[in-house]
Amino acid sequence: MSNQVYLFDTTLRDGEQSPGVNLNAAEKVQIAKQLAILGIDVLEAGFPITSPGDFAAVQAVAREVKGATVAALARASFKDIDTAWEAIKEAEQPRIHTFIATSDIHLKYKLNKDRRQVLEIAVAAVKHAGKYTNDIEFSAEDASRSDLAYLCQVLEAVITAGAKVVNIPDTVGYTTPEEYHNLVTEIIKRVPNIDQAIISVHCHDDLGLAVANSLAAVSAGARQVEGTVNGIGERAGNAALEEVIMALQTRRDIYHLTTNTNTKEIYRTSRLIAGLTGMPVQANKAIIGKNAFAHESGIHQDGMLKERTTYEIMNPAMVGVAKSNLVLGKHSGRHAFKERLIELGYQLAEDELNKAFGRFKELTGKKKEISDYDLEAIVAEEARETTKKYNLDYLHISSGTTVVPTATVGITIEGEKTAMAACGDGPIDAIYKAIDKITNLHLVLEEYVINAVTGGKDALGEVTVKLRQAANGKIYIGRGVSTDILEASAKAYINATNKVAVSD
Numbered sequence: 001m002s003n004q005v006y007l008f009d010t011t012l013r014d015g016e017q018s019p020g021v022n023l024n025a026a027e028k029v030q031i032a033k034q035l036a037i038l039g040i041d042v043l044e045a046g047f048p049i050t051s052p053g054d055f056a057a058v059q060a061v062a063r064e065v066k067g068a069t070v071a072a073l074a075r076a077s078f079k080d081i082d083t084a085w086e087a088i089k090e091a092e093q094p095r096i097h098t099f100i101a102t103s104d105i106h107l108k109y110k111l112n113k114d115r116r117q118v119l120e121i122a123v124a125a126v127k128h129a130g131k132y133t134n135d136i137e138f139s140a141e142d143a144s145r146s147d148l149a150y151l152c153q154v155l156e157a158v159i160t161a162g163a164k165v166v167n168i169p170d171t172v173g174y175t176t177p178e179e180y181h182n183l184v185t186e187i188i189k190r191v192p193n194i195d196q197a198i199i200s201v202h203c204h205d206d207l208g209l210a211v212a213n214s215l216a217a218v219s220a221g222a223r224q225v226e227g228t229v230n231g232i233g234e235r236a237g238n239a240a241l242e243e244v245i246m247a248l249q250t251r252r253d254i255y256h257l258t259t260n261t262n263t264k265e266i267y268r269t270s271r272l273i274a275g276l277t278g279m280p281v282q283a284n285k286a287i288i289g290k291n292a293f294a295h296e297s298g299i300h301q302d303g304m305l306k307e308r309t310t311y312e313i314m315n316p317a318m319v320g321v322a323k324s325n326l327v328l329g330k331h332s333g334r335h336a337f338k339e340r341l342i343e344l345g346y347q348l349a350e351d352e353l354n355k356a357f358g359r360f361k362e363l364t365g366k367k368k369e370i371s372d373y374d375l376e377a378i379v380a381e382e383a384r385e386t387t388k389k390y391n392l393d394y395l396h397i398s399s400g401t402t403v404v405p406t407a408t409v410g411i412t413i414e415g416e417k418t419a420m421a422a423c424g425d426g427p428i429d430a431i432y433k434a435i436d437k438i439t440n441l442h443l444v445l446e447e448y449v450i451n452a453v454t455g456g457k458d459a460l461g462e463v464t465v466k467l468r469q470a471a472n473g474k475i476y477i478g479r480g481v482s483t484d485i486l487e488a489s490a491k492a493y494i495n496a497t498n499k500v501a502v503s504d
């Protein structure tokens with residue numbers, strides 16, 4: 001058996017099913033490209049039959065992303081499979097991923113079919129997919145709660161029909177490491193043609209065991225792990241791929257397995273996904289949380305100073321965590337700025353670099369020491385602004401304990417300057433009402449989150465907003481950064497508003 005573990009990322013499909021997440025096609029392409037840079041083997045770009053928007057996004061990913069297999073999900077129906085193929089056929093390496101449930105509970109209540117019928121549908125679906133491609137993955141939905149003998153019978157039949165990857169998902173996050181290890185072991189023992197396919201696992205985190213279960217399966221012989229960076233996904237989410245990757249890497253002495261990933265891209269990938277999905281990463285999250293490499297205790301700090309490995313099992317540089325060294329300031333020139341960005345892994349085009357440098361200079365006027373985190377925040381903001389219909393010109397706010405908060409906001413709409421004033425319950429409310437007056441879009445603020453990018457009084461404030469379009473209930477996420485939190489708030493709102501404008 002190969003010692004290579006393939007990573008299958010489903011951020012754009014399962015991850016996008018996280019409540020409150022809505023990515024447009026451009027954002028999906030941006031994430032997919034970064035995942036390919038990270039070295040993910042298979043990108044599940046979406047579920048094309050579900051909507052024309054999803055179809056278009058999958059097609060865009062298939063056309064634009066190189067260096068990874070692009071998969072599309074399809075139920076075990078010819079129409080789903082035809083549509084999935086239509087969406088991915090232009091990919092370098094397209095994969096059709098078809099599925100049907102195999103547990104009795106799903107058969108009885110969801111599909112209303114017996115085991116014989118489901119087996120026939122699964123085989124027919126795989127054969128149909130085989131008319132288009134050899135790269136076919138079959139998932140036995142709710143595999144972990146399926147009858148073992150029946151599951152093995154289905155797997156054998158779909159492998160004979162042409163499936164190259166057989167996925168045995170723990171759809172509902174119910175299994176435990178020992179049980180799942182045993183399941184994979186039994187499948188290897190009982191399915192006679194299992195050597196002709198790769199066993200894949202797809203775990204959910206309902207009991208907080210998604211990563212542990214994935215690793216248990218891998219040590220039993222599974223060679224593809226499905227999940228998402230940051231662990232986003234349905235309900236409690238999917239297995240966090242960054243944890244799987246770093247566990248395999250850090251404990252190679254136990255697993256003796258490798259992946260194709262460039263671990264230095266983990267942190268940047270995580271930040272990009274958190275930013276575009278509006279799902280922040282908790283501070284104590286393994287590998288990528290703000291505190292994952294922070295040492296607070298005096299004894300630990302002392303040990304670290306003497307020898308890093310006394311208290312650190314991974315080097316933060318290995319996952320691409322920006323050193324919090326203070327690197328740049330007021331006197332840093334364009335060259336130093338560019339060099340630092342290259343060190344951080346950003347290759348900006350000339351006009352993007354000019355814009356980012358402008359932001360940097362502006363920031364040095366307000367903040368003495370610019371850290372890597374700050375640089376990363378402003379570059380990410382520039383990268384987010386793909387199409388801008390609305391641009392913030394200025395803000396004027398009057399607020400305090402004895403006055404009615406009032407804001408005047410100046411915005412340029414496609415080159416034309418305009419301004420509006422409004423009163424609100426607070427200064428941010430006033431700003432948002434003034435912006436609404438200008439755009440005339442009926443948007444509801446669903447969520448507002450503010451974070452400091454670094455410590456200190458002059459820290460950059462990073463605001464994330466979720467706006468809901470009243471007419472169709474669609475969610476749009478916006479982010480903005482500034483040392484002035486009111487300005488960051490306005491930018492975040494305008495960033496989301498620009499996305500509404502693009503989608504209309």
Ligand SMILES: [Zn+2]
Pocket residue numbers: 014171202204233234238
């Ligand atoms: Zn799932």
